[in-house]
Each structure stands twice: as C-alpha cells, then as structure tokens.
Amino acid sequence: MKTQAILVLMSILLGNMVIAQELKGVNYKDGNQELKGMVTNNSGQNLPGVLILPAWKGIDQEAKDAAIALEKQGYIAFIADIYGVGNTPTDNAGSSKLSSQYKKDYKSYQGRIQAALDELKKSGATKIAVIGYCFGGTGALEAARGGLPVEGVVCIHGGLAKAADRPNVEIKSKVLVEHPADDASVKPEDYDGLVKELNEGKADWQIITYANSKHTFTNPESGDYNPVMAKRAWNHTLMFLDEILK
Template sequence: MKIKLLVLAMIMAANANAQLKAVAYKEGTQKLNGFAGVPKKPLRQKPGILILPAWMGINVHTKEVAAKLNALGYYTFVADIYGEGNAPSSPQQAGEKSGYFKSDPELYQKRIKAALDALIASGADKNNIVVIGYCFGGTGALEAARGGLNVKGVVSFHGGLGKDASRVNGSIATKVLVLHGADDPYVPQKDIEAFQKEMKDAKADWQMVYYANAVHAFTEKEAGNDNSKGAAYNEKADKRSWEHFIVFLEEIFSK
C-alpha cells in the first residue's frame, strides 16, 4: 500500500511539474534557462512568486514549490542564476560559483531582475511580486530587498544573512521574512546580529522565525536527516516554515 501511495505521489508531482514551461531569457549577453508556471485559476491580483534556487541550481524541490504555488493561484518563475553552461556539477563548484555572486551583489541583483521580468512576462502583475529563495537563493531574496527591486516581500528559507561589512545599511521598503534553523552551523551569530541591525537601521518591516533542532537546508529532502552534517531535512521545520510563508503571502496580498 505504501509503495502504491509513493508511486501515486511521484506521478502527481511529475504531472504538476509538467505544467511548468521552460523559458529562455537573458541578462546582458548571458543566456538563462528558467521555468514559468501559470496557474489555472489565477488570484484576482495576479500575484507572482519568483523562486531562487539553492547553490546547486534549479532542482526538483524548486519545481515542486512552483507547482504548489500554482495550485494556490500564484504565477511562478524558477530563476536560473548561473546561466547556460555554468551549472555546478559538485558542491565544491557550487561553493565557488555562489561565492562569486555573493561577492558581486550588483550582478546577483541583475540576474534576479532578469528573472522578475520573465515572471512578469508570463502574466504576473509587476506590482504584486514576492521573491523567495532557498540557501544561496535565500541570500538572493535579501539582495532583492537590499537592491530596492519592485517587490512586495522577500522570504529567505535557511539562507545566508551576511553581506560585506563595507556595504552601507540602506533603507528597505519591502517586507522581509527570514525562516531560520536554530542550529544552522553555516550562519554565524555575528551574521545574525549584523542582519538584525541592518533591518533595524533600514526601518524595515521584518520577521525572523527560528525552528528548533533544524540545521541548514531543512526544507530539502535530498539533504538527508543527519543533523551532524550541518545540512539536513527536518519535516516539522519544513511544514512550519511553509505555513509561516503562506500567512506572509496572505498578509501581503489581502488588500
């Protein structure tokens, strides 16, 4: 019985992902390949959710998230940050490539803006957008806020919070939600304190939620369940963070 249910779930996930359409787009001269999802029954405001993947790039998880949001009436777009031919093939490469964008936030923001334009081109209202991201993508969601992109909210799932200390804390107009594993070893306390100071200096409307016994990548089933590795799936944190995210969306798009 369990095997049948598992097969059914896999079929349903495959069908949901099949609704996503591959989209080629560009940032400057760099060709990018993302995925757009158009809801069968869009919400009245035609809100859109831009999804920024973790450091290995677009994966099954980000496509599943897009499909779940499509079912709720949101337009979605899964962004390609690295570009065609540049996807990492190992965690070491992913660390190097994601580190490059973290060290060049203006380029990261340009790649995010290109994906936002693709999301809007798919049908989403340009004034009703939320950016979410996972791990490296969570850092990108915060960069969308720091860069003053036209978005109503940003959400970081187990993302990096730090930025170069030489960057001045500017004002942040968009709402910010950070969903954080309380035991995440990859986000040092100094980054947490600097981020919270940044939000206060920016007079931002921000929230930060901690999840007990959760480490990095707590929404990623592919991460396994061994917390000692520093990155692991946590079912309770995954479900709770999704619920907090949905409440955040309802607040933003309730008017």
C-alpha cells in the same frame, strides 16, 4: 523486494512527469547570457506572482515543488536561472565557487534577479514577492537590499551576512527570514548584523527561528530535513505571501 523497488521507481518517474507537465521552460537573457527558467501553467493570467530563487546547485526539486504548490495557492510562480545556460555546477565544489562569486559580486546577483522579475511580469504577475532557499535565500535578501520592485522577500535558511564595507540602506520591501536554530553556516555575528541592518533600514521585518533544525531543514532530499519544522516554515511563508500579495 524487486517488485517494491520497481513500484518506487515508477512512482518517482510518474511524479517527475507530472512536474514536467505542470512547469514550462522559459528562455530569457541577462545581457548576452542565455538563461532558462521555469514558470507555472497559469502564466498569462492577472495573478500575484512569486519569484523562486533556488539553492546553490541551480534549479532543483525543492524549487519545482514550491512552484507547483504556489500555483495551487493562486500564484504565478517563476523559478529563476541565476547561473545561466551552460554554467550549472555539477558538484558541491562547483556550487560553492559559483555561489560565492555571486555573493561577492552582489550587483550581478541583483541583476540576474531583476532579469527573472522582468520575465515574471511578462507572465502576467501583478504584485510580486521573492522567496529563496539557501543561496537563493541570500538572493532574497539581496532583492531587498537592492530595492528591487517587490512587495516582500522570504529568506529560507539563507546566508545572512553581507560585506562589512557595504552600508546599511533603506529597505522598503517586507522581510521574512526563516532561520534554522542549528545552522552551522550562520555565525551569531551574522544574525546580529542582519537585525541591525534591518532596523537601520527601517524595514518591516520578522525572523522566525526553528528549533532542532540544521541548515537545509526544508529539503526532503537533505539529511537535515525536519518535516515538522519544514511544514511550519511553509505555512509561515504562505501566511506572509497572503498578507502582502492578496
């Protein structure tokens, strides 16, 4: 058993070393706030780009794995730092507090996304799309709502609601929402409100709902992980990116 445990640990460490070698840290700023994102090793080439918005704890393994997988598909991938250096939450309570602040102050959230988009452009990206997980999925929708210069956005088990006093506006970027059917964090009225918002915004949109799936169904480290539906969702993401970026 000890030998098996040691082998598992070595496998994890080696895997993390590979990830570290294939992603590079990028220091950038939004105003006076220092930020540190990550970019794939193919930066500097003229390739389509994908901005990844991580979940509520900041840059995590799911975001890193997505970046590596996207590089293999021929994209420059950049993982955004939304909270900034020194502000990364250490627990769920802190994550909830910080992410809620950005959801409420959506213009600041859009500004942080734009700062990351600027860095991705500096990395050589031509056409750009945004994908986001959970809190980052909400950010993907905010990129569309804010008219940020992207071809399309993918919201992966993100929050779908926005404040009731915010008007629905024209949405020019294409929108894909990957929604787990059993997501307890999304109310039926939030879902219906998003459909209304996208229709009134004359958006090119689609929502794919995944059966038997709870909130973080794409994350292998989550108890909600559904490998079958996660694979389908990833394939849908790649199909969408291929259509709008290549």
